[in-house]
Amino acid sequence: MPRVSIQTHDFDLATEIATLRAQDGRVGAVCSFVGTVRDRALAESGLADAGSIRSMELEHYPGMTEKAIEAMIDAAHQRFDILGARVIHRVGLLQPLDQIVMVAVTSAHRGASFQACEFLMDYLKTQAPFWKKEQTSEGARWVDARVSDDTALAKWGITARNG
Numbered sequence: 001m002p003r004v005s006i007q008t009h010d011f012d013l014a015t016e017i018a019t020l021r022a023q024d025g026r027v028g029a030v031c032s033f034v035g036t037v038r039d040r041a042l043a044e045s046g047l048a049d050a051g052s053i054r055s056m057e058l059e060h061y062p063g064m065t066e067k068a069i070e071a072m073i074d075a076a077h078q079r080f081d082i083l084g085a086r087v088i089h090r091v092g093l094l095q096p097l098d099q100i101v102m103v104a105v106t107s108a109h110r111g112a113s114f115q116a117c118e119f120l121m122d123y124l125k126t127q128a129p130f131w132k133k134e135q136t137s138e139g140a141r142w143v144d145a146r147v148s149d150d151t152a153l154a155k156w157g158i159t160a161r162n163g
Contacts (some may be wrong), residue, residue, distance in 0.1 A: 003085055004069045006060055008092040008125055016086060020104050024083045030093075030111035032104040033121050037094050054135045058091045058100070065089075065129050065161065072123045080116040082107045087120060119156055124147040127158075 001019055005011075013034055021027050039053045073085045084106040094100060103120045107113040124130075132143040153159075 001011070002072050003087065004066045005086075005088045006062070006065055006091055008090060010090070011088045013104075014124070016088065016102060017104055020084050020086050020106055024106065026108055026160065027083055027106040028108045029104050029110040029113045030104060031117040032102065032111070034078070034099055034124050035101040035121075037096050037098045037100055039096050042120040051147060052137045053096060055095045055096075056100075057133045058089075058094065059089050059131045059133075060089075061129055064092065068127070069124070072120060072127070076105070076116045076119055079119065081109075082112050082116045085116065085120065087124070089124070089128070091109055091130070122149070122152045123158070124129060126153045136145055 001023070015033060017030055018068050021030060037053065052100060067087070069087050076082060076085060081104050086102070086104045090098070090100050101121075101124060103117050103124070105113045105116040105120070107116070126145060126149045134141055134143055135142065143148040
C-alpha cells in the first residue's frame with residue numbers, strides 16, 4: 001500500500017486503518033484525522049446565505065505533490081517513534097460534507113501517533129502543493145493560507161513559506 005494517495009474518489013477510514021495496522025504486528029496505537037468540506041460561513045455565523053460554500057475544487061501538481069508529502073512523512077519518521085503513516089488527499093470537485101483528507105499514523109504507543117498525526121496535518125495545511133477554490137453564494141474565490149496555520153507549523157520548528 002502506498003503511503004500517499006492523491007485521488008478523486010472517496011475513501012473508507014475503517015478500511016484504510018485496518019490495512020495500515022495489518023502491515024506491522026508491533027502497532028499498539030493508531031491516530032487518525034479526517035478533514036471534511038464544511039460550510040465555514042454557516043459554521044461561524046449561523047447564517048444560511050452569507051458566503052455559503054456550495055462546493056470546493058482542489059488542484060495539485062501530479063508527482064510533485066506526492067513527492068512533497070512523502071518527504072514530510074519521512075520527516076515524521078525521523079521526529080517521532082512511529083511505525084507507519086498513510087495520507088490520502090482528494091482533488092477535484094467536492095461538496096459540503098465530503099471527505100477531503102485522511103492522515104493515519106501507527107506507533108507502539110499513543111503519544112507518538114498523536115504528535116505525528118498533528119505534525120503531518122499542520123504540514124498539509126500550509127506546505128503541501130494544493131490549490132483550493134471555493135464556490136460560494138457570492139461567487140468563486142481562491143482560498144489563501146491562514147496565519148493560524150502558519151503558527152501551527154511554527155511550533156514544529158518549520159518556518160512557513162506562505163507569508
